[in-house]
Amino acid sequence: MEKVLLKNIDNPNSADINEYRKTGGYSSLTKALALQPKEIVDEVKKAGLRGRGGAGFPVAMKWTFASADPKFPKYLLCNADEGEPGTFKDRPILEKNPHLLIEGMVISGHALSAEYGFIYLRGEYPEAKHILNRAIAQAYESNMLGDNIAGRGIKFHLAVHQGAGAYICGEETALIESLEGDKGQPRIKPPFPVNVGVWSKPTVVNNVETLSNLPYIIEIGGEAYAKIGTPDCPGPKLYCISGHIEKPGVYELPMGTSLRDIIYSHCGGIKGGKNLKAVIPGGISTPVLPPDKIDCPMDFVNMPKHGSMLGSGAVIVMDESVCLVKVCYRALKFFEHESCGKCTPCREGTGWLRSILGRIENGEGKEGDVDLLLSVAGNIMGKTFCPLGDGAASVVQNFIKHFRPEFEEHIRTKACAVKG
Amino acid sequence: MFSETAIKELEEIRAKYPTARGALLPAIYIAQREFGHLSSEAYEAVSVALGVPRATVRGVATFYAMYKHKPMGRHIVQLCTNVSCMILGAEKLADFLKSRYGLEPGGITPDGRFSLVIMECIGACGTAPAMLVNDDFYENLTEQYIAEILEKYT
Numbered sequence: 203m204e205k206v207l208l209k210n211i212d213n214p215n216s217a218d219i220n221e222y223r224k225t226g227g228y229s230s231l232t233k234a235l236a237l238q239p240k241e242i243v244d245e246v247k248k249a250g251l252r253g254r255g256g257a258g259f260p261v262a263m264k265w266t267f268a269s270a271d272p273k274f275p276k277y278l279l280c281n282a283d284e285g286e287p288g289t290f291k292d293r294p295i296l297e298k299n300p301h302l303l304i305e306g307m308v309i310s311g312h313a314l315s316a317e318y319g320f321i322y323l324r325g326e327y328p329e330a331k332h333i334l335n336r337a338i339a340q341a342y343e344s345n346m347l348g349d350n351i352a353g354r355g356i357k358f359h360l361a362v363h364q365g366a367g368a369y370i371c372g373e374e375t376a377l378i379e380s381l382e383g384d385k386g387q388p389r390i391k392p393p394f395p396v397n398v399g400v401w402s403k404p405t406v407v408n409n410v411e412t413l414s415n416l417p418y419i420i421e422i423g424g425e426a427y428a429k430i431g432t433p434d435c436p437g438p439k440l441y442c443i444s445g446h447i448e449k450p451g452v453y454e455l456p457m458g459t460s461l462r463d464i465i466y467s468h469c470g471g472i473k474g475g476k477n478l479k480a481v482i483p484g485g486i487s488t489p490v491l492p493p494d495k496i497d498c499p500m501d502f503v504n505m506p507k508h509g510s511m512l513g514s515g516a517v518i519v520m521d522e523s524v525c526l527v528k529v530c531y532r533a534l535k536f537f538e539h540e541s542c543g544k545c546t547p548c549r550e551g552t553g554w555l556r557s558i559l560g561r562i563e564n565g566e567g568k569e570g571d572v573d574l575l576l577s578v579a580g581n582i583m584g585k586t587f588c589p590l591g592d593g594a595a596s597v598v599q600n601f602i603k604h605f606r607p608e609f610e611e612h613i614r615t616k617a618c619a620v621k622g
Numbered sequence: 623m624f625s626e627t628a629i630k631e632l633e634e635i636r637a638k639y640p641t642a643r644g645a646l647l648p649a650i651y652i653a654q655r656e657f658g659h660l661s662s663e664a665y666e667a668v669s670v671a672l673g674v675p676r677a678t679v680r681g682v683a684t685f686y687a688m689y690k691h692k693p694m695g696r697h698i699v700q701l702c703t704n705v706s707c708m709i710l711g712a713e714k715l716a717d718f719l720k721s722r723y724g725l726e727p728g729g730i731t732p733d734g735r736f737s738l739v740i741m742e743c744i745g746a747c748g749t750a751p752a753m754l755v756n757d758d759f760y761e762n763l764t765e766q767y768i769a770e771i772l773e774k775y776t
């Protein structure tokens with residue numbers, strides 16, 4: 203498959219606007235500026251583009267809601283918070299292909315009649331911040347951003363807003379709070395951001411990878427784009443693979459490539475030829491899978507049918523040396539740390555889960571602890587203000603569902619059999 | 623109070639937002655850089671510059687993990703120990719930082735050279751284990767490599 207999102211990233215100057223232009227960069231923008239906003243939305247609808255931030259929401263639908271709201275100005279926010287552990291797929295776009303994102307944002311801004319955009323960039327990407335700021339300055343100089351883009355009377359301004367180390371700010375309403383200069387605590391929905399978003403104005407939040415698909419959709423047309431990947435989830439997808447794998451990294455493959463193919467065909471299999479023990483397929487919040495469940499197409503529609511979720515496409519591969527109690531414990535430490543504290547089931551529950559897992563891991567587990575974990579998780583699930591709490595509960599439920607004997611053995615023997 | 627350059631920088635940032643409050647997170651970053659950590663003077667400077675109450679500035683700043691509320695070493699070693707890094711040995715590296723440099727999470731070396739912060743995922747999982755020293759990424763870490771890297775930071 204032709205590379206779309208990772209095109210040219212091997213060129214050491216790929217982040218420079220002149221290099222980007224040499225291979226056709228910004229020509230989709232020229233094309234898009236000659237279209238009416240509605241025509242762009244129609245192409246995106248034909249393309250069947252779904253958001254790449256984790257939930258897979260249809261992009262054209264979100265955009266139509268925002269466009270239908272009569273309030274102005276409208277805002278387009280790029281979610282570059284990339285905080286889901288295991289995820290590093292947006293980073294190559296941000297660091298190596300920033301103009302692809304900028305071009306995608308200007309096209310999207312035109313489609314939405316949005317005049318202002320922000321890139322909400324996680325604080326842990328300082329290099330990306332410099333690169334993006336330089337790329338934005340270049341885009342202003344060459345009139346690809348500003349009050350009269352390419353002389354066509356269209357206005358779009360763009361700036362980077364740097365986060366400060368809070369995973370929850372990846373959730374779109376928390377992101378908006380943070381952009382407004384507040385603690386990143388989620389807002390109640392409805393109203394949805396498309397109606398009442400940042401500074402109470404209609405706001406679209408899309409992921410970096412989502413927006414970076416726009417130039418290609420305009421270039422080849424929605425219909426041609428829809429032929430890539432799976433019918434319900436078209437397009438190229440960035441998968442990032444880490445852990446015990448021969449060739450870790452970010453891979454651009456057609457949406458729906460199977461987890462087995464990703465691991466064994468593209469990434470060279472398990473490191474050192476060892477046996478696979480477990481895979482987290484879409485970032486730490488997504489349900490873990492045992493080795494016999496990896497024949498699943500990695501897209502938003504098929505993964506739930508196979509007991510997990512695509513999430514951010516962050517595949518964490520674990521070989522037989524890994525103690526899964528320890529992995530589960532580390533995951534819950536993360537959720538406890540990142541819980542924003544707004545609602546009780548998540549704030550208290552993640553701490554409880556972490557503490558019970560900690561004592562099991564330390565050889566102090568008590569009989570009945572596994573059921574206690576399930577009971578606490580059950581009291582979080584569906585009772586929290588935002589999906590972070592559910593994610594934490596589901597991690598525990600799924601580790602136990604597939605690997606219960608390992609948890610019980612820890613409790614019984616007061617030791618770890620694998621010593622990972 | 624902020625220095626002249628900081629005030630100029632903040633004015634430029636302020637112009638990008640429709641409200642002064644929007645510039646709060648960047649302003650706190652500037653204050654942290656100017657004052658070393660978020661002391662009461664730092665809070666006061668942000669409060670005056672943006673017209674946001676001091677208590678609000680403090681409330682927001684304490685929510686975020688990357689703002690520093692106490693004096694830190696000259697260089698901040700930020701080691702990721704989340705799952706992809708953990709299963710490739712990040713904990714041993716944390717032990718190494720402790721035994722070799724006396725660095726403990728949140729601590730500072732007696733010479734004031736380093737502080738250690740344990741990070742959640744920093745987006746370098748494919749080249750784990752990974753860390754940031756100040757703004758610089760270091761990946762595929764080993765004990766020996768860490769020792770070489772830290773030499774560079776005096």
Ligand SMILES: Cc1cc2nc3c(=O)[nH]c(=O)nc-3n(C[C@H](O)[C@H](O)[C@H](O)COP(=O)(O)O)c2cc1C
Nearest residue numbers: 253254255281283284285372373374408409412589
């Ligand atoms: C706890 C939590 C963390 C999230 N983190 C991110 C993130 O880091 N990046 C991202 O793009 N979306 C993240 N999301 C999803 C966003 O809320 C939102 O759905 C997404 O940015 C929409 O963009 P898309 O439609 O292009 O996917 C997160 C959601 C939750 C609940």
Ligand code: SF4
Nearest residue numbers: 542544545548588591
């Ligand atoms: S579920 Fe957790 S992160 Fe989400 S609002 Fe409640 S406390 Fe905050």
Ligand code: FES
Nearest residue numbers: 702707743746747
């Ligand atoms: S888990 Fe360490 S960088 Fe992602």
